[in-house]
Amino acid sequence: xxxxxxxxxxxxxxxxxxxxxxxxxxxxxSNNSIPQPPTAAEKKAxxxxxxxxxxxxxxxxxxxxxxxxxxYAGAAKIRTSIKDYANMEGVVTSLSLPPGSRLGFGVMVRxxxxxxxxxxxxxxxxxxxxxxxxxxxxxxxxKVNDKIMVKSHFVSYAQKYSYPIIAGDYVxxxxxxxxxxxxxxxxx
Numbered sequence: 618x619x620x621x622x623x624x625x626x627x628x629x630x631x632x633x634x635x636x637x638x639x640x641x642x643x644x645x646x647s648n649n650s651i652p653q654p655p656t657a658a659e660k661k662a663x664x665x666x667x668x669x670x671x672x673x674x675x676x677x678x679x680x681x682x683x684x685x686x687x688x689y690a691g692a693a694k695i696r697t698s699i700k701d702y703a704n705m706e707g708v709v710t711s712l713s714l715p716p717g718s719r720l721g722f723g724v725m726v727r728x729x730x731x732x733x734x735x736x737x738x739x740x741x742x743x744x745x746x747x748x749x750x751x752x753x754x755x756x757x758x759x760k761v762n763d764k765i766m767v768k769s770h771f772v773s774y775a776q777k778y779s780y781p782i783i784a785g786d787y788v789x790x791x792x793x794x795x796x797x798x799x800x801x802x803x804x805x
Contacts, residue, residue, distance in 0.1 A: 679776040688774045691731040692781040699772050704789075707735070709763045715778060722753050723785070726767065734778060735767060737785040737796070755795035756788065765790050 655663070667673045679685045698705045711725035714734060723736040740753055751757075759765070768787035775782065788796040 676776055684779055685776070688779065688781055691733065692772045692774055694729055694731060695733075695772060695783070699769055702768055702770060704766045704768060707733075707765050707767050709759050709761055709765060712759065712761065715780075718778065720782065722756070724756070724759060725780070726765070726783070728767070732780050734780045734782045735785050736782050752799070753796070759790070763790060
């Protein structure tokens with residue numbers, strides 16, 4: 618009996634040791650495989666490489682052009698309001714976006730004398746969903762020269778557009794909220 622128990626215990630110890638050692642090596646691998654965000658120097662080097670590409674050269678030329686400077690100046694004008702998520706009074710100047718735009722639903726708005734694209738994103742037009750109500754329904758009722766209050770967390774620009782692009786997070790007309798972006802579920 619002792620001859621049988623001793624080898625069984627020995628086998629059990631060896632197998633347990635192998636399983637434990639394998640678990641530790643997997644833990645070490647998973648901890649090391651988490652990608653670290655690039656450092657500032659790495660970002661700067663990657664940007665320099667991109668600026669040498671044909672797309673980067675075209676973008677730098679646009680940035681230095683009068684049109685690019687105008688777009689940057691318009692974005693800079695409202696940057697404080699964007700950062701503070703403050704009300705910006707605007708007037709609707711057009712109910713459609715520039716031809717060829719791929720920003721989804723949006724309108725053109727004049728804020729402090731400059732024109733901006735107020736973009737709300739893709740419009741859900743799926744008729745098969747159980748909730749047929751369109752989140753942009755009240756925005757479709759806007760008319761040219763309507764005064765609105767806009768709040769946003771983000772302004773961007775692209776060389777394709779002659780105007781800064783404001784991400785529409787909140788729109789109010791005559792003291793009534795007509796649009797408020799619903800935060801995404803499950804995180805960021």
